[in-house]
Amino acid sequence: MRPEQTERTVDKAVEPNSFKTGPDEEGMFGIFGGRFVAETLMPLILELQQAYDDAKNDPAFKAELRELSTNYAGRPSKLYYAEGLTKHVRQLAKDKGLDGGAKIYFKREDLNHTGSHKINNCLGQILLARRMGKTRIIAETGAGQHGVASATVSARFGLPCVVYMGATDVERQAPNVFRMKLLGAEVKPVASGHGTLKDAMNEALRDWVSNVDDTYYLIGTAAGPHPYPELVRDFQSVIGEEAREQILEREGRLPDTIIAAVGGGSNAIGLFHAFLDDKSVEIIGVEAGGRGLDGEEHCASMSAGSPGVLHGNRTYLLQNKDGQILDGHSVSAGLDYPGVGPEHSWLRDTGRVSYVPILDDEALNAFQLTTRVEGIIPALESAHAIAQAVKIAPTMAQDKIMIVNLSGRGDKDVHTVGKLLGMEI
Numbered sequence: 001m002r003p004e005q006t007e008r009t010v011d012k013a014v015e016p017n018s019f020k021t022g023p024d025e026e027g028m029f030g031i032f033g034g035r036f037v038a039e040t041l042m043p044l045i046l047e048l049q050q051a052y053d054d055a056k057n058d059p060a061f062k063a064e065l066r067e068l069s070t071n072y073a074g075r076p077s078k079l080y081y082a083e084g085l086t087k088h089v090r091q092l093a094k095d096k097g098l099d100g101g102a103k104i105y106f107k108r109e110d111l112n113h114t115g116s117h118k119i120n121n122c123l124g125q126i127l128l129a130r131r132m133g134k135t136r137i138i139a140e141t142g143a144g145q146h147g148v149a150s151a152t153v154s155a156r157f158g159l160p161c162v163v164y165m166g167a168t169d170v171e172r173q174a175p176n177v178f179r180m181k182l183l184g185a186e187v188k189p190v191a192s193g194h195g196t197l198k199d200a201m202n203e204a205l206r207d208w209v210s211n212v213d214d215t216y217y218l219i220g221t222a223a224g225p226h227p228y229p230e231l232v233r234d235f236q237s238v239i240g241e242e243a244r245e246q247i248l249e250r251e252g253r254l255p256d257t258i259i260a261a262v263g264g265g266s267n268a269i270g271l272f273h274a275f276l277d278d279k280s281v282e283i284i285g286v287e288a289g290g291r292g293l294d295g296e297e298h299c300a301s302m303s304a305g306s307p308g309v310l311h312g313n314r315t316y317l318l319q320n321k322d323g324q325i326l327d328g329h330s331v332s333a334g335l336d337y338p339g340v341g342p343e344h345s346w347l348r349d350t351g352r353v354s355y356v357p358i359l360d361d362e363a364l365n366a367f368q369l370t371t372r373v374e375g376i377i378p379a380l381e382s383a384h385a386i387a388q389a390v391k392i393a394p395t396m397a398q399d400k401i402m403i404v405n406l407s408g409r410g411d412k413d414v415h416t417v418g419k420l421l422g423m424e425i
């Protein structure tokens with residue numbers, strides 16, 4: 001049975017003047033977020049918050065992050081006019097007797113070092129860890145993308161790194177496990193639960209509590225207890241800041257629509273944040289619709305979940321009637337997190353951002369289409385965002401402009417896609 005769509009918790013009438021000011025002192029975005037952690041973690045969380053508040057006002061910290069972002073990670077990433085895809089959506093419109101077809105741009109986070117937006121967050125957090133005098137890095141990973149990015153920055157700064165990874169994922173993602181080991185990280189398989197991302201995150205939080213003095217927990221998405229959702233958002237906001245500047249330069253105006261895929265929500269909030277107060281810009285987050293929202297084989301926590309507490313914050317979750325967290329499913333490993341960052345839950349309920357599901361099959365089609373008409377193999381996560389763009393662009397006029405976040409490249413997904421297409425690689 002499809003769960004009832006949860007009512008918005010925020011009255012439209014109390015819509016804030018700015019959507020960019022959150023979270024509050026307690027880490028709340030409306031009723032979402034916060035710090036729901038064990039007593040023993042509280043001092044760590046407060047220490048991190050103090051360190052982050054100092055760092056973000058320190059020009060030297062910003063300068064070092066900028067230097068690394070530029071010369072190590074390859075920023076700014078390009079804003080690319082996807083002419084092949086635009087032609088394709090105009091043909092789709094024509095086939096229906098319409099003369100629509102919005103102009104589609106890609107924000108090319110796939111061109112970053114390590115192949116996705118994850119490096120933006122890892123560089124910011126490793127500098128923070130060093131500033132705090134921490135000498136050991138821990139991280140959680142699902143598909144292994146964040147594990148690889150964490151192992152990468154740890155190698156760069158000569159810090160030992162332990163990556164918690166669900167035992168099931170360790171088996172499914174052998175190449176990334178090997179990459180992390182090459183980079184000098186220790187990969188610890190987590191057998192509890194179903195051996196996936198949620199279990200890895202629980203284990204990382206446990207490690208953190210028992211190694212308070214020397215350890216920094218490098219969270220991979222805009223979730224977890226405050227201040228993580230805020231600081232991860234800030235480190236990813238460079239995506240939207242650049243995109244906003246780039247589109248103003250290219251087109252002389254703001255885009256009409258921006259779209260990004262939502263797992264935990266870091267690449268999405270990274271693109272969205274700079275545009276939140278631009279009322280004319282429609283913002284769409286795309287969740288993993290998996291095999292459809294009717295059963296449990298999806299990961300659409302905002303389209304089909306309900307509010308609850310997971311990993312230290314209140315947010316929309318996939319849970320059963322007893323509050324048991326469900327595992328969810330997506331063709332794309334990076335989207336199958338049963339929760340979502342709290343800021344997205346708040347943006348959903350205020351109505352500022354719309355969240356829609358895209359099915360596995362639709363993402364797979366967009367993956368193949370983009371590869372063929374653009375010569376770009378997108379990550380399966382990003383293919384969800386592209387699928388939504390292809391769905392709505394034909395209904396929009398040709399002078400409309402859309403920016404899709406190409407969060408990562410798809411080299412990591414070729415085996416998955418090959419299998420789905422029934423091909424031996």
Ligand SMILES: *Cc1c(COP(=O)(O)O)cnc(C)c1O
Nearest residue numbers: 263264265266267334381407408
């Ligand atoms: C990890 C990942 C995602 C999902 O994570 P978010 O925190 O929601 O951004 C999306 N795309 C790519 C390429 C990823 O590696």
